[in-house]
Structures are given as structure tokens and as C-alpha cells.
Amino acid sequence: MPDxxxxxxxxxxxxxHFAIRSGVFQRQVGEVKAVDGVSFSIGSSExxxxxxxSGCGKSTTGLALMGLVKATDGHIAMQGAEDVTQMRSIxxxxxxxxxxxxxxxxxxxxPRQRVRDxxxxxxxxxxIGTVEERRAEVAxxxxxxxxxxxxxxxxPHQFSGGQRQRIGIARALALKPDIIVCDEPVSALDVSVQAxxxxxxxxxxxxxxxxxxxxxxxxxVVEHVSHRVAVMYLxxxxxxxSKEVIFTKPLHPYxxxxxxxxxxxxxxxxxxxxxxxxxIPSATRKPAGCAFHTRCPLATDICRQIEPRLERKGDxxxxxxxxx
Amino acid sequence: xxxTMEPALAVSDLNVEILGENGAFPVVSEMSLSVxxGExxxxxxxSGCGKSMTALSLLRLLPDSARVASGSIRIHGEDFLAxxxxxxxxxxxxxxxxxFQEPLSALNPVLTIGEQIAESVRQHRRLGRREAxxxxxxxxxxxxxxxxxxxxxxxxxELSGGxxxxxxxxxxxxxxxxxxxxxxxxTALDVTVQAxxxxxxxxxQKRLGTxxxxxxxxxxVVAEIADRxxxxxxxxxxxxxxxxxxxxxxxxxxxxxxxxxxxxxxxTKATPERLTDIPxxxxxxxxxxxxxxxxxRCPGASARxxxxxxxxxxxxPGHFAACWEHDNA
Numbered sequence: 001m002p003d004x005x006x007x008x009x010x011x012x013x014x015x016x017h018f019a020i021r022s023g024v025f026q027r028q029v030g031e032v033k034a035v036d037g038v039s040f041s042i043g044s045s046e047x048x049x050x051x052x053x054s055g056c057g058k059s060t061t062g063l064a065l066m067g068l069v070k071a072t073d074g075h076i077a078m079q080g081a082e083d084v085t086q087m088r089s090i091x092x093x094x095x096x097x098x099x100x101x102x103x104x105x106x107x108x109x110x111p112r113q114r115v116r117d118x119x120x121x122x123x124x125x126x127x128i129g130t131v132e133e134r135r136a137e138v139a140x141x142x143x144x145x146x147x148x149x150x151x152x153x154x155x156p157h158q159f160s161g162g163q164r165q166r167i168g169i170a171r172a173l174a175l176k177p178d179i180i181v182c183d184e185p186v187s188a189l190d191v192s193v194q195a196x197x198x199x200x201x202x203x204x205x206x207x208x209x210x211x212x213x214x215x216x217x218x219x220x221v222v223e224h225v226s227h228r229v230a231v232m233y234l235x236x237x238x239x240x241x242s243k244e245v246i247f248t249k250p251l252h253p254y255x256x257x258x259x260x261x262x263x264x265x266x267x268x269x270x271x272x273x274x275x276x277x278x279x280i281p282s283a284t285r286k287p288a289g290c291a292f293h294t295r296c297p298l299a300t301d302i303c304r305q306i307e308p309r310l311e312r313k314g315d316x317x318x319x320x321x322x323x324x
Numbered sequence: 325x326x327x328t329m330e331p332a333l334a335v336s337d338l339n340v341e342i343l344g345e346n347g348a349f350p351v352v353s354e355m356s357l358s359v360x361x362g363e364x365x366x367x368x369x370x371s372g373c374g375k376s377m378t379a380l381s382l383l384r385l386l387p388d389s390a391r392v393a394s395g396s397i398r399i400h401g402e403d404f405l406a407x408x409x410x411x412x413x414x415x416x417x418x419x420x421x422x423x424f425q426e427p428l429s430a431l432n433p434v435l436t437i438g439e440q441i442a443e444s445v446r447q448h449r450r451l452g453r454r455e456a457x458x459x460x461x462x463x464x465x466x467x468x469x470x471x472x473x474x475x476x477x478x479x480x481x482e483l484s485g486g487x488x489x490x491x492x493x494x495x496x497x498x499x500x501x502x503x504x505x506x507x508x509x510x511t512a513l514d515v516t517v518q519a520x521x522x523x524x525x526x527x528x529q530k531r532l533g534t535x536x537x538x539x540x541x542x543x544x545v546v547a548e549i550a551d552r553x554x555x556x557x558x559x560x561x562x563x564x565x566x567x568x569x570x571x572x573x574x575x576x577x578x579x580x581x582x583x584x585x586x587x588x589x590x591x592t593k594a595t596p597e598r599l600t601d602i603p604x605x606x607x608x609x610x611x612x613x614x615x616x617x618x619x620x621r622c623p624g625a626s627a628r629x630x631x632x633x634x635x636x637x638x639x640x641p642g643h644f645a646a647c648w649e650h651d652n653a
Contacts, residue, residue, distance in 0.1 A: 053514035160605045190370035191541065195585035195601035202598065219515065220544075224587035224599070261519035263544025265588040267567040270548055273523030277470050280484060280517070 007041035007079065008211055009065075009098075009179055014038045014074035016057070016064050020284070032283050034060045036235035037074075039310075042179060045205060047212040049226030049243070051219065051258070055283055056232040058215045062181040065213065066100050078178070096126060099172035103184035105164035109156040115142075115167055116152035122174040141170040146200060162193035169200065179211045186221060198225060219262045223247050228316075231255045234283055234291040237310060241317030251319040253296045290322065298323045330401070331358035332535035333382070333420070333503050338395030340374070340381050342609075349610040351377045351390065353559045354636070359535040361502065364526075366538045366546045366567075368582075369556035372606050375539045378556075379507045382537070383422050384412050399503065418448040421496040425508035427488035431480040437464070437491045438476030444498045463494040467524060486517035493524065500532065507539045522548055543586055547571060555579050558617035559609055561636055565643040575645040577622045578602070616648070624649045 015037055020030035035057040042048045050058045063069045065076060067090035075083045084094050099122075102108035109118055116138050123134045139149035145166040156164055165185060172180050182201065186194040198221065204210055216222050222229060223243060230240040231254065239252040250256050264271060279294045281287050290308050293299040302322050310320040340352035352374040359365050367375045380386050382397060384404065397404040399419055407415065424430035432440055441460035445451060451459065457476070464472035467490040480488055489509065496504060509525065510518040526549060529536055540546060546553055546567065553570045555563040555578065563576040574580050584600030604621045607613060613620055619629040628648050636646040 053516065162605060190606070191543075191582060191585045192370060192602035193605060195587075195599035196603070198587065199598050199601055217515065220586065220588040257516055261516045263518075263522075263542070263548045263588075265544050265547050265571075265586070267547045267550070267571055271519070271523075273519045273526075273548075275468050275520055275524035275527050277468060277486060277490070277520060279470075280486070282484075 008044045008046075009079070009213075010041040010075075010077050011065070012039045012075040012077075014061065014064060014076065015072040016060050016069055017072045030284070033235050033286065034283055035064060038232070038235075038237055040230055040237065040240065042211050042213060044178065044211055045209045046228065047205065047214050047226045049222035049229040050213060050215045050232060051217065051222045051229060052232035053217060053258075055234075057235040057283065058217075058232050059183050061232075062100065062183045062213060062215050065181055066098060067095070068100075092126060096175045097178045098181065099175060099177040099179075100181040100183060101165070101168050101172050101185045103187050105161055105168055105188065106156075108168055109164060111156055113155070114152065115147075115154055115156065115159075118156070118167060119152075119170045119174060122171060126175060128175070137174070138170075141173055144173065144204070145170045146196075160193070161189050162196055165189065165197050166200070169197075169204070173204070173208075176208075177210070179213065182212050182214045182216075184216055185214075187216065187218065194221075201225065219247075219258060231258065234281065234286055236291065236320065238292065238321070239317070239319045240310070241315065245315055245317045251313060251317065251324040252292075252321050253298055253324075254292050257295070290320075329360050331360050331398075332400060333537070334358040334396075334398045335382065336396050336398075338378070338381065338397065339393040340377050340386065340390060341393045342390045344389075344610065346610075348393070350393070351559050351609055352381065355395070355561065357537075357554060357564075359503065359537055361535050362529065362533045363551050364529065364536040364538060364549055365552045365554065366540060366550035367554045367556060368540055368543065368546050370541055370606055372558075372609065373556040374559040374609075375541075375556050376507055379422070379505050379537065379539050382505055383416055383420060385422070414448070417444055417501065418499045419501055420503040420505065421499070421501040423489075423492055423496050423504065423506040423509045425511055427485070427492040427512075428480060430492060431488065431495075433480055436477050436479055437483070437494075441476075441491075441495050441498050444495060448499045459498070460494075463498050464491070466497065466528070467491075467494045469494065485513055486520060489513060489517075489521055490524070493521075493528070497528065497532070501534065503535045503537075505537045505539070508541070509538065510545060511540070511542070518545075525549065543582060544588060555582075558607060558612055560617065561644070561646065562618065563643075563645045564636075569643050573643070575639055575643065575650050576618075576647050577624055577649075578618045581621075616646070 014035055016035040018032045018034055019028045022029045038061055052058045064071045077083045078097055081094060084090050119138045119141055120134050123129060138152060142149045147166050186197050214225050226243045229243050229246040230237045233254050239255045250259060281294055287294050289305045290303040293303040308320045308322045310318045312318050336356045338355040339350060341348040341350050355378055369375045381392055438457050438460040441463050442456035445456045445459050461472050461476050464476055469475050469490050510521050550567040553567050554561050557578050563579050581602040585602060587599060602621050607617060615631045616629045616634050619625040626649060634646045634648045636644055639645050639650060
């Protein structure tokens with residue numbers, strides 16, 4: 001059950017800015033604020049769904065948590081550990097507790113390594129167990145994710161996409177982490193295989209008490225897996241709340257637009273989609289004030305000038321909008 | 325709806341094979357379909373089911389490694405497969421056109437959007453450069469491209485993903501073809517942009533009365549846009565019916581499995597704890613099982629399913645499927 005009193009992970013005001021460089025001397029000519037002040041927390045055994053469209057900064061948020069891109073500012077703290085953002089290098093004790101599954105099961109596994117070496121790598125790096133124990137652990141992890149341990153000598157190309165994603169999951173589980181960042185883990189898979197992986201992630205959560213930060217652009221998937229949901233738009237969380245609240249009574253006009261745009265899966269309830277194009281900005285040319293105002297039906301002068309803050313609305317729901 | 329008219333496109337018993345190192349193997353087998361003006365037929369299936377190969381063969385755009393082994397494709401009654409190269413080029417773009425999944429790789433990066441559309445128009449119509457360019461701007465207006473005059477003078481990389489897809493639709497519509505084949509036209513797009521493009525595609529069809537074949541893996545897109553649906557598995561049709569029948573009374577266990585595997589938002593039902601996954605994976609086309617290709621993954625497979633391939637038959641009026649067990653049930 002989600003434990004709101006003492007979050008396992010808390011992220012405060014996380015910022016990741018990338019410099020835009022140009023010319024012979026690579027002078028900095030601008031800045032992309034990919035993640036621009038994001039705060040959230042995840043309890044134990046909880047799944048937080050992070051949803052948004054391409055370029056909104058959801059994947060960068062996940063990478064920053066893993067220390068795979070450097071945070072420009074902010075605080076990331078794990079229950080019972082110190083803030084890691086200001087440290088030169090992220091300590092192994094932190095890395096051990098948080099692992100990641102990537103979107104593309106083809107490029108995230110080294111094609112020259114055997115599966116047993118891929119899954120064992122985290123144990124080697126962290127010096128866990130003897131050689132014998134590590135071998136036994138690889139076999140246990142493989143059965144845990146639904147692979148046959150006798151396939152341990154095979155190479156990644158001998159597996160299908162879904163099986164490869166299972167290898168990635170086994171590798172992420174090797175260190176018995178508390179949290180797994182799932183960065184679009186099923187987007188590259190066919191639907192029948194996607195369901196297998198989603199079911200596996202749910203089973204693992206139940207068995208091992210894992211927490212997930214589940215990053216996805218797919219509303220159906222996010223609604224299926226999440227306890228709580230955060231909606232991101234151009235580097236900021238614009239709305240957050242329980243899954244039920246976000247999917248039944250969203251407050252932010254962007255959340256509403258997302259839900260309205262999702263296909264119905266029922267030919268008798270077809271949408272009347274508007275063919276009209278709207279002005280979609282990007283992180284490199286972010287509008288002033290509320291970043292969504294160029295597409296928002298509610299936008300007024302205040303939206304064009306002042307950026308709204310994420311404010312609590314009760315029911316555990318928070319929204320960043322001047323009009324809601 | 326003009327449902328009683330002659331089909332604009334009729335495919336019958338089409339077999340496509342890939343020429344591999346160890347001989348040819350089929351990628352599309354016994355494919356038949358017809359589309360009438362104003363109708364949208366969706367071909368749905370997972371990767372490797374042969375849906376894209378079907379689309380490419382309909383435009384005679386198959387790669388060198390593949391060929392049509394047998395079958396016929398008739399466009400407005402004319403035998404498309406019997407035509408020589410010049411006739412095919414006259415037809416393609418003029419009578420039948422394609423919308424590709426990746427506008428960035430399908431559009432020419434060194435020509436402006438307007439030039440590309442004008443080029444296509446001049447290929448088929450006797451028009452001067454200036455007239456053709458004016459026509460291109462009109463096409464961009466038709467697809468509701470914002471600021472079409474300016475966009476016509478821009479290159480593909482200067483446009484956003486959604487606008488590129490609009491440009492590609494404009495390019496496909498430039499000569500007012502009566503048949504449009506769209507291969508995953510919204511898969512590369514964000515959901516809010518996908519909604520706009522789906523809206524655009526159905527608006528345009530209502531106005532122009534084109535016959536459409538839309539290839540997709542996404543049942544949500546099917547529900548939004550299809551009149552009729554063909555479900556493909558391992559190179560073959562396994563089910564074909566109206567979109568309502570498909571969602572309300574699916575017959576084939578593969579279709580039923582797909583429906584249960586997709587997490588989707590349906591406010592009337594509680595979200596299930598577990599999705600009904602389909603065990604195993606799609607078999608490789610060069611190593612298909614002997615009987616029904618789906619039998620090894622099918623919860624209801626019998627001994628006969630493993631041995632004999634079920635024929636594709638009309639199980640109820642207008643509803644076709646290839647399954648032995650449905651007859652027994």
C-alpha cells in the first residue's frame with residue numbers, strides 16, 4: 001500500500017538544463033530547460049506514472065534520478081540516505097537501491113555479452129556474493145522474470161523483443177533495488193507481448209514490494225499500472241493526483257486535452273476529433289508565463305505573463321493553472 | 325454511404341513471397357480484400373504479420389527481395405499487376421497514393437514541401453511550374469496546414485511532426501486519387517497530434533469520398549476510424565468483419581486475445597488487475613507451424629488445429645474467420 005507518511009523517494013525542484021552551443025569556440029548561445037523544477041515523491045510499493053508527450057522531459061527526469069544525466073539543481077533524497085544531487089559522484093549505496101529499465105530492449109543490452117554476464121554485471125560491480133552464489137542468483141533471477149535458466153549462455157540476439165525486455169528486468173532486479181525507473185518499458189513491444197511484461201511488472205511489485213517510477217506516453221498503460229499519476233508538459237509537472245482523480249476529473253486543461261485525445265476503443269463512442277492544428281511549442285522555445293497558454297482554451301492575460309504554481313486542490317490533487 | 329458501388333480496389337488471392345538465401349518463403353498468403361469509395365478498411369496485426377507488405381504490394385512498391393507470386397490487384401477494374409512500368413507510374417499518385425508512417429524519411433529533405441507536391445502534380449497533369457505550386461498551396465490548405473503559403477516554401481526539417489504528416493497527406497492527395505493506402509499514419513505522433521490527424525483523415529474522406537486502406541497495430545485507431553476490419557496473423561487473414569462486430573462479437577481467439585491485452589480507458593468497466601496476455605511470440609514466417617499458425621499460442625487449440633490449417637470462411641453474414649474450434653463451439 002502506498003505509504004504517504006514517509007516517502008521512499010522524494011524529489012524536490014529538480015532541474016536539468018542543457019547548454020545549446022554553437023560556432024567554432026562552442027560558445028553557449030542558449031539553454032534548454034528539459035526539466036525545470038519538478039517535485040514528486042514515491043512511497044514504498046507504489047507506482048507513480050509520469051505521463052506526457054515527446055519532449056516534455058519525462059525521460060530526462062528518470063535519467064537524472066539515476067545519475068545518468070547531471071541534475072542542474074534540486075534535491076533527490078532516498079529514505080534513510082542523504083541528498084545525492086550535490087555530490088560529485090553518486091554513491092554505490094544509492095545506486096544499489098534504484099535501477100532502470102530502458103525502452104529499447106535491442107540497444108540496451110550489449111550484443112557481445114552472454115545473458116548470464118549481462119544479468120550478473122551489477123553483482124560483479126557491487127561485489128555481491130561469491131562466484132558460485134552469483135551463478136545461482138542469475139539462475140534465480142532468470143526464472144523470476146520467466147526465462148529458462150538454461151538460456152543463460154545465449155546472446156541477446158537469440159531472444160525476441162519481449163524476452164530481451166525480461167533480461168533487462170532481471171538485470172535491474174539483481175541488486176534487490178527499492179525503486180525501478182521504467183522508461184517506456186513496453187513502447188517498443190507488440191501488444192500481446194506488452195501485456196506479458198505489464199503483468200510481470202505487477203507480479204514483481206506484489207512479490208518484492210517494489211516501487212516504480214513508470215514513464216510513458218501511453219495513457220492506457222499509465223492508467224493500468226499507476227497508483228498515482230503526474231502529468232508533465234514542457235519540463236514541468238502541471239497536475240498530479242491519484243489515478244482515479246486524474247483520469248476521472250482532471251483539472252488542468254492539458255490533462256483534459258490528453259484524455260480527450262486518447263482513442264475510445266469503442267466504435268460506438270467515436271470522438272469527433274478536430275482536424276485543426278494548434279501551436280505546439282518545444283522546450284527550446286518555451287512560451288513565457290504558463291507554457292500551455294498557446295494551446296489552452298482558458299488562456300487569459302495572466303497566463304501569458306505569470307507562470308502558475310502547482311497548488312493543492314484537496315483529494316491529493318495538485319494543479320498548476322490560474323483558472324482551476 | 326455509397327456502399328453498393330463497385331469496389332475501387334479489389335485484391336484477390338494475393339500471395340507475396342520473400343526471396344531468402346534458402347529459397348522463397350511467403351509473407352502474405354491468400355489475401356483478398358475490396359474497398360468501395362467512401363469506405364475505410366483497417367488491416368490490423370502485430371509486427372511481422374504481413375500488413376505492411378500487403379500495403380506495399382498494393383502500390384507495386386515491394387522491395388527487390390520480395391515479389392508477388394500470384395493473385396490479382398484490380399484498380400477501378402483494371403489489372404494493376406499486368407501493367408508495365410510506365411502505366412504503373414501513371415496510376416501511382418494519380419489513382420492510388422500512399423501515406424507513410426515516417427514523414428521525415430518519406431519526404432525529400434532537399435526540396436521544399438511545395439516543390440514536392442508540385443512535382444507530383446506535374447507528373448500527372450499538364451500544368452506550369454507556377455500553377456503547380458499554386459495547386460500545392462491549395463493542397464496544404466485542404467489539410468489545414470497553418471499558414472500554407474509560408475509552409476510551402478519550407479523544408480521538411482523545418483516542420484513539426486504533425487505538420488510533416490499533414491504535408492505528406494497533402495502530397496498523397498495532390499492529384500485527387502480515389503484510393504489512399506495509409507501505413508501506420510499516426511504511429512509516430514503524440515496522442516494530441518494523432519487525434520488531429522485522425523480527425524483530418526476522416527474529414528477529408530467525407531469530403532472527397534476516397535476508398536481507404538489503413539494499416540495499423542493500434543485497436544484504438546481502428547475503433548475510431550474503420551468501417552471494416554481485417555485482422556492478420558503470420559501473413560494470413562484470421563478475421564474480417566464490420567468494426568462493430570469486431571469489438572462486440574470477435575470470433576478468432578487471436579482477436580479476442582488482442583482485445584484483452586490492450587490496457588485502455590473504458591470508464592464503464594473497472595480496470596482489470598491483470599491483462600489477458602497471449603503466451604509466446606509470433607512465429608517467424610520462414611518457420612511457420614503446420615496447422616493454424618496461432619495454434620501454439622491458442623488457449624482453445626485442439627489436435628486438429630495443430631495439424632490442419634483452418635479455411636477462411638463466412639461464419640455469420642459478413643463475418644469471416646479462420647478457426648476450427650469456432651465451428652465446434
